[in-house]
Amino acid sequence: MSVQETLKGSYGSSRSGSIWYRDRASAATDTLVSGLPQGAYRINAAYLAARTDPGGTVARAFPAATDSFGIMTTTAARTLWLRTEPLHAVVYFDDECRKLGKAMGLRGFWMGYFPTRLAPLGPVGPAVAEAVLGVFAPGMLARALPAAWEIVSPGEALDWRARYTADALRRVLPDADEVAAAVAGPLGAVVADAPALARPLFAANRELCGRRADPVEELWQLVTCLREFRGDAHVAVLADHELDAPEALVLAAATGRVPGEGMRMDRGWTEEEWADAGERLRSRGLLDTRGAVTDRGREERERIEEATDRLAARLLRPLAEGQLEALLGALAEPARRLRKAGIPPEINPIGLPQGH
Secondary structure, X not given: OOHHHHHHOOOXXXXXXXXXXXXXXHHOOOOXXXXXXXXXXXXXXXXXXXXXXXOOHHHHHOOOEEOOOOOEEOOHHHHHHHHHHHHHOHHHHOOOHHHHHHHOOXXXXXXXXXXXXXXXXXXXXXXXXHHHHOOOOHHHHHHHOOHHHHOOOHHHHHHHHHHHHHHHHHHHXXXXXXXXXXXXXXXXXXXXXXXOOOOHHHHHHHOOOOOOOXXXXXXXXXXXXXXXXXXXXXXXXXXXXXXXXXHHHHHHXXXXXXXXXXXXXXXXXXXXXXXXHHHHHXXXXXXXXXXXXXXHHHHHHHHHHHHHHHHHHHHHOOOOHHHHHHHHHHHHHHHHHHHHOOXXXXXOOOOOOOOO
């Protein structure tokens, strides 16, 4: 039986989204930095070492076996994320998609990021955006919203992102239509079966499924639903662990999961706010006096990832074991090629570990 036949199963026909340390001199002109794509950032040496040493920070944070894609993973839910996130991430890291905001008449990457990410919810304001996104500073959001909606409507933003992401996938994956035909059935079943309760971005994105005639636009929408399902779960876990937005980012940076200074700037937090978050983490025993993560802090971060995996595993319920294995297998090569094309880059703000 072919992979596509295995994936199709009982579903019938397939159904029709130092970040790094930015060099200040080049930031103003958004020129190439260290050979990375436009809008990329420099990486500090300590962070790079943490990400590339298999016995270092990342290995301790994610004790696991290595799957066939070469990525350390602990669960099938984590593997599903590792293999669908690159398809979604073209919206952030493809060179043409990075120009999406400007194409819509907006000013800069972030002015375009918020309406394209939040458009499924409608013309929301900064307070709602702060709550559902979970990591951005209120002031940064207030500078973009609601002003962006005066230039582009949510419906227009959705059309723009659908076209740009499908074009991006086809550029990197010439067989994107075949990939879509192979995986749309099981992905659609997963999305349809997943609970929407307390998952606002997932619920809003699911409403958009099945509306696109272009199969690659639909593929991107389906993997975006999975991405937002996991993201909604992650924000809920952070809240449950009583970590506010800057605290969550500081702790993630301290464990080597994401770069620190670039994350602070790109999420809109001031140096004072960042330092205050570090002090609060120190008072809880999660960081030491030098700002390094403690054993307790590392264990806390591991528990957060494990809880996120556990909640995201609900996505897998409608798939039989063979169908899940076939789906993950069919996604492995597209994910590998996207990673090779730098989507996302090896060092990234998403926390996606290196693929090879």
